[in-house]
Amino acid sequence: MPLDIGERKRRAIRGELSEVALRLLTDRQFDSLTIDEIAEEAGVSRRTFFRYFTSKEDVVFAFLDQWAVRLGADIIARPADEDPVAAVQNSFRQLTAAYDDRALALVRLVRETPSLQQQERINREHLRISVVNALATRLGLDVERDMRPQILATIAFAPLDAAMFSWFGNRSSEEVGHLLDEALTAFVRERDAMCAAISKKGKARAAAIK
Amino acid sequence: MPLDIGERKRRAIRGELSEVALRLLTDRQFDSLTIDEIAEEAGVSRRTFFRYFTSKEDVVFAFLDQWAVRLGADIIARPADEDPVAAVQNSFRQLTAAYDDRALALVRLVRETPSLQQQERINREHLRISVVNALATRLGLDVERDMRPQILATIAFAPLDAAMFSWFGNRSSEEVGHLLDEALTAFVRERDAMCAAISKKGKARAAAIK
DNA sequence: GCAATGATGGCACAAAGTGTCATAAATAGC
DNA sequence: GCTATTTATGACACTTTGTGCCATCATTGC
Numbered sequence: 001m002p003l004d005i006g007e008r009k010r011r012a013i014r015g016e017l018s019e020v021a022l023r024l025l026t027d028r029q030f031d032s033l034t035i036d037e038i039a040e041e042a043g044v045s046r047r048t049f050f051r052y053f054t055s056k057e058d059v060v061f062a063f064l065d066q067w068a069v070r071l072g073a074d075i076i077a078r079p080a081d082e083d084p085v086a087a088v089q090n091s092f093r094q095l096t097a098a099y100d101d102r103a104l105a106l107v108r109l110v111r112e113t114p115s116l117q118q119q120e121r122i123n124r125e126h127l128r129i130s131v132v133n134a135l136a137t138r139l140g141l142d143v144e145r146d147m148r149p150q151i152l153a154t155i156a157f158a159p160l161d162a163a164m165f166s167w168f169g170n171r172s173s174e175e176v177g178h179l180l181d182e183a184l185t186a187f188v189r190e191r192d193a194m195c196a197a198i199s200k201k202g203k204a205r206a207a208a209i210k
Numbered sequence: 211m212p213l214d215i216g217e218r219k220r221r222a223i224r225g226e227l228s229e230v231a232l233r234l235l236t237d238r239q240f241d242s243l244t245i246d247e248i249a250e251e252a253g254v255s256r257r258t259f260f261r262y263f264t265s266k267e268d269v270v271f272a273f274l275d276q277w278a279v280r281l282g283a284d285i286i287a288r289p290a291d292e293d294p295v296a297a298v299q300n301s302f303r304q305l306t307a308a309y310d311d312r313a314l315a316l317v318r319l320v321r322e323t324p325s326l327q328q329q330e331r332i333n334r335e336h337l338r339i340s341v342v343n344a345l346a347t348r349l350g351l352d353v354e355r356d357m358r359p360q361i362l363a364t365i366a367f368a369p370l371d372a373a374m375f376s377w378f379g380n381r382s383s384e385e386v387g388h389l390l391d392e393a394l395t396a397f398v399r400e401r402d403a404m405c406a407a408i409s410k411k412g413k414a415r416a417a418a419i420k
Numbered sequence: 421g422c423a424a425t426g427a428t429g430g431c432a433c434a435a436a437g438t439g440t441c442a443t444a445a446a447t448a449g450c
Numbered sequence: 451g452c453t454a455t456t457t458a459t460g461a462c463a464c465t466t467t468g469t470g471c472c473a474t475c476a477t478t479g480c
Contacts, residue, residue: 006426034466047428050468083407121331143382147396150372155365155400162360170354186357190365195405197293216457244435255460260437421480426473436467445458450451 014052017042018062022105028115047138057119063102068130071095075134088156107172127151145165224262227252228272232315239325247304265325267329269403273312281305298341298366336361369393
């Protein structure tokens with residue numbers, strides 16, 4: 001049974017509302033748009049709006065809904081012998097390829113709206129949690145007791161974070177794909193430097209951390 | 211001139227307000243506490259409250275005010291030949307040692323209050339940005355153009371994130387210091403595994419990421 | 421057809437957060 | 451010590467968010 005009818009309808013309305021909101025926002029400040037306005041334009045009541053979205057911020061990110069789910073699935077589906085960090089990064093690359101026009105509108109909004117920056121953080125957190133769970137599955141570890149998936153996910157996400165930070169920050173005019181490339185390059189370089197330092201200093205450094 | 215008198219006073223009032231708020235919250239839900247109540251208890255008007263805090267969430271984290279600044283300074287002050295990641299982690303260790311009772315009350319609140327979880331995220335982000343800047347200073351890099359400080363900061367923060375995630379999540383009853391130890395152990399293990407994998411597979415893996 | 425279930429709209433309401441202005445307090449200059 | 455100027459506060463009104471509640475309407479099953 002692929003999505004019962006009710007769920008389909010619900011998704012459609014959510015999509016409709018989010019589309020209306022983004023359209024109204026094309027040349028405006030996020031704060032200046034009220035929910036009453038969105039609701040009226042979409043032909044529903046404000047009360048109904050809040051049955052589909054928990055907050056005004058929520059509606060802007062609606063179209064990223066399924067990302068976390070897909071990313072997790074992709075990671076699990078990767079070849080079992082692939083390095084975990086590489087698996088995450090390759091899966092994520094696929095996902096960013098799906099960025100569409102709405103993403104660009106979104107970036108402008110996020111840049112100039114603190115409350116949307118928060119929402120973006122939540123979004124990324126969801127993505128991260130999804131990655132953590134996927135890695136735990138891959139490695140056969142229990143997320144509740146073992147911190148390794150957490151650690152690996154954070155490390156694998158480092159380039160993504162750097163790229164996003166730049167994109168939503170002072171380099172929003174550049175291609176996100178290009179920024180990600182740059183971040184991955186920096187990642188590889190730092191990782192290799194770190195490894196080189198370790199193999200040289202060895203136990204001395206391990207002791208220093210402790 | 212160490213802090214003009216006005217700034218001192220301002221800090222004192224902020225501290226007072228935050229203390230009152232935390233006291234009122236000892237056995238209550240965060241949402242059930244109104245700003246009117248805090249203001250009245252502290253003997254100021256609601257309008258004045260909002261001159262010291264930008265939001266209700268803000269007041270809970272007030273006592274962490276200077277952490278980011280201190281952490282950044284600590285990192286810069288570390289021996290120049292110390293490994294960057296180790297420098298961050300050692301500095302952070304010092305900071306967590308300063309966790310006091312208020313931190314425990316805070317954990318309970320954060321656990322059961324979504325809006326505080328957001329604030330906590332923002333807090334951690336500030337900490338991270340502070341680390342990024344400190345690392346850039348240390349390495350003589352420009353944060354605007356070079357992503358390496360970002361990458362390094364994220365990697366160095368991985369154990370912290372893991373520890374915090376557990377602490378604010380399902381292991382809030384344990385010592386945060388202990389959780390951090392555990393995270394650092396996991397970090398070292400994964401880092402070493404990563405390095406070992408690289409030195410073995412070498413270029414094959416670098417190509418796979420690309 | 422009819423009953424039950426669920427979605428919607430309208431209303432009222434609490435609370436957050438902001439603009440504005442009058443007043444009180446602190447500070448500087450003389 | 452007195453006045454002028456700046457700065458913090460309080461009071462009030464206002465917009466908006468988000469929620470509880472209930473009557474109404476549509477959908478579905480029988």
